[in-house]
Amino acid sequence: MEEECVSVDHSGKEMECLSIIPGWYSDVSDLFPVPGEIMSIKIEKILFKGRSKYQDIMIFQSLTFGKVIVLDGIIQHTERDVCSYVEMIVHLPLASIPNPKKVLIVGGGMGFTLREVLRYPSVEKVDLVEIDDMVVNVSRKYFPDIAKGYEDPRATLYVEDGNAFVKNTAPGTYDAIIVDSSDPIGPSRFFFEKPFFEAVSKALRPGGVYSTQGESAWVFLDIIQKLVEDCNIFFKGSVNYGWTNVPSFLSGAIGFVICSTEGPLVDFKNPVNKVDVDIISTKSESPLKYYNSEVHTAAFALPTFAQKVLCPKK
Amino acid sequence: MEEECVSVDHSGKEMECLSIIPGWYSDVSDLFPVPGEIMSIKIEKILFKGRSKYQDIMIFQSLTFGKVIVLDGIIQHTERDVCSYVEMIVHLPLASIPNPKKVLIVGGGMGFTLREVLRYPSVEKVDLVEIDDMVVNVSRKYFPDIAKGYEDPRATLYVEDGNAFVKNTAPGTYDAIIVDSSDPIGPSRFFFEKPFFEAVSKALRPGGVYSTQGESAWVFLDIIQKLVEDCNIFFKGSVNYGWTNVPSFLSGAIGFVICSTEGPLVDFKNPVNKVDVDIISTKSESPLKYYNSEVHTAAFALPTFAQKVLCPKK
Structure with a gap:
């Protein structure tokens, strides 16, 4: 060593x-x-x-x-538990809409979320915007099995600022936007602010879906409350907080803010795509490790201490 | 310091x-x-x-x-997250049967699980068997608000070996037995072995319920598989694995093996008692922090990697 x-x-x-x-x-x-x-x-x-x-x-x-x-x-990420984070941040939104076709990933240059999006046979186009090409290159070297998603003809990598990319996107372009970013400080801080939420909501089609890393309720409940409040301004379909257990993350948990725009109703708690049955079976070389329809629904069951703050009407 | x-x-x-x-x-x-x-x-x-x-x-x-x-x-335990462990290990079994009356707690000398059991107005008698009276005395000194459960007239403390206590219990005595023990080594190892499971199953009434600390699937899936197999020998109602997120525990998660004996059907995934609504409201001085009916059901949604090993029929 x-x-x-x-x-x-x-x-x-x-x-x-x-x-x-x-x-x-x-x-x-x-x-x-x-x-x-x-x-x-x-x-x-x-x-x-x-x-x-x-x-x-x-x-x-x-x-x-x-x-x-x-x-x-x-x-x-760690190889042992990355499955929980990436499968949930991708399939919570994508399994909730019929036939996702055009998907944008902001961040996630390692390619883990890209691989999950590419599981959907309905997906025709995935744009991935990563500001830091060193992240992409490191993944190609150390995680070649994951990074091979970049070779899929449906995938396009843009080495650009994701914030500007989304703001320059034509209205209604995507069925889903997934923000696979680091924490609300440093290079990713823009992804947790109102102007970005507004841009995302415009870049989505009516009834389009959005998921973003949303921190752990044990540690950052105040940050999550603000995220949910701010998302409620722009996402008129629904705004939800879901979570999963990731051992290597602080508090062993991470959450996601999951939203939809006004349009066809999206019932996030009851996924329309049974990803576990329909998609694993056709992609047996890398089966899902964490996600299934039951954990999908369970992700939205919040501990009482979080429910009181994030869903005060209950 | x-x-x-x-x-x-x-x-x-x-x-x-x-x-x-x-x-x-x-x-x-x-x-x-x-x-x-x-x-x-x-x-x-x-x-x-x-x-x-x-x-x-x-x-x-x-x-x-x-x-x-x-x-x-x-x-x-830590004061910040003990709510998740103790509320789940108690309410997953007790909220699943109508009107629990006689409950045995094995271990749990700190009194945290005792306090949860005492929330049920239907409970008439709680026996708590803790081998180590230093644990009880330390709790009385440092957690007086929790340990005051010992003063409840329904509660009886036995400073004895829990293993022998259960084996000497008359058949069919309890509606529920909760084993709030440390890990399957050291002083608690007997609680994870077949003779103890057999004794517990006999000490329960038909359709009685049992919950025990069951480790984290991220770390000890092999131990859990063995626990579930062994419990299946003696608990002919059902054997289930549920889990919750506890930040201070290894991997940020802990599971429970939750069983019922042959008799009236117990549907653990759909609790008959709405503990969050019915009981918090009458005990507002120490409301539930983690448990509610939604997290109850969600606890039985297992990650795919655990489901494959623990529920292979799915």
Whole structure:
């Protein structure tokens, strides 16, 4: 192993080993500090460390989570549990509309969400807008099985600013827009603000669907409340909060804000596509690991403490 | 703060500070080692450290989780998220049968599960069998609001071995038995073995219900598979696996094996008691924080990777 202990903070410098566990990666970042808890994962080997124009990127082989992808000192994905995050952020919206055809992914340059979107035989066109081409290149090298989605003739990669891309999209272009971004600070902060929500709502067709990373209710209930309030301004179909369990994320949970525009009714809690039955069976080389229709519906069952804040009418 | 860093291993000796984070508690135990991930919680003050006849007990005030209870180097409860574990392990079984009257709790000496059982107006008698009276005494001192359940005239504490207690119980005594134990090693190992399951099934009335801590499917799917198989031998009503999200537990999740004996049908997925509406409203001084009828049903929606192993017929 090249390095005994590593924790990269926002400025790109390595933190002193003094405060962390030698040979382990610790999820500590002054970009998005959550004092009080630290998740540490045993490093077997650091595979890649680099700084792009936008962020620090690290990939390491861990003892029990497979390969781990870290951006700006925050774990983004681990091979062991990425299935929960990417399958849910994609299939919660896409399984809820009949025959999704045109899909936009904002962020997600690793290609994990792209692979999930491409499972749908109805999909004709997927645009993926990732600002940081180092993310795409790193994925092609270290996750070739995932990144091969980029070779699918239905997929087009735009190395651009997703915020500007959406604002320049012709109204009503997409059936679904999925924002697979990092947290509401740093390079992704624009994706959590009203002008972006407005642009997304316009870029969707009537009855189109939108999902975005929506943080954990255990930790950031105030942020989620604001996201839901702001989305309610622009998404006149419905605004929902769903969640799933991701062991390597802070609090072991992550949520999604899931919305639809005015138009044909979308009943997110009762998916029209039985993705687990219809699609796994035809794609048996990489079956779904987490998602099925039951966990889809269950994702919208919120703990009482979150329901009181996010669904006060109940 | 008296101590700068603490991690208690099985033998009761403190580990060297070298390998952990000064001022933080790290969930590392050679009693139940899970190499590859460590959860650490910032300590504000250690409130209690002791060794009973059975185990090491520590309580500390944390920065963001409230008071934290540690047995043999493994986090048992934190004030912030204990609601998820105790409300689910109690209400998944009790909300599934009409008018529970006689309930046995095995373990759970802190009194958290006792408080949940006492919410039911129909409950006439709760026996709680805890082998370690130091756990009860510590709870009375540091969690007086919780431990006041012991003063309820319906509650009786037995400081005894739960395994022997259940085996000596007259057949058909209880409507529900809840095993609120630590992991399947150490002092609690008997609660995860066939002779105990058999004794529980006999101590329950026909159509009686049983719930026990059942580990996380992300980490211990093999253990859970064995538990479910073994329970199927003795519980002829049904055997189910449900789960919930507990941030401070390994993988952010914990499961429960939930069973019923032969007799009146128990439909665990559709609770007969609407605990959230009927009972919170009459106990407003300590409302439910996590449980409601929607999360009850959702608890039985398993990720595909777990469903394939635990419900292979699906």
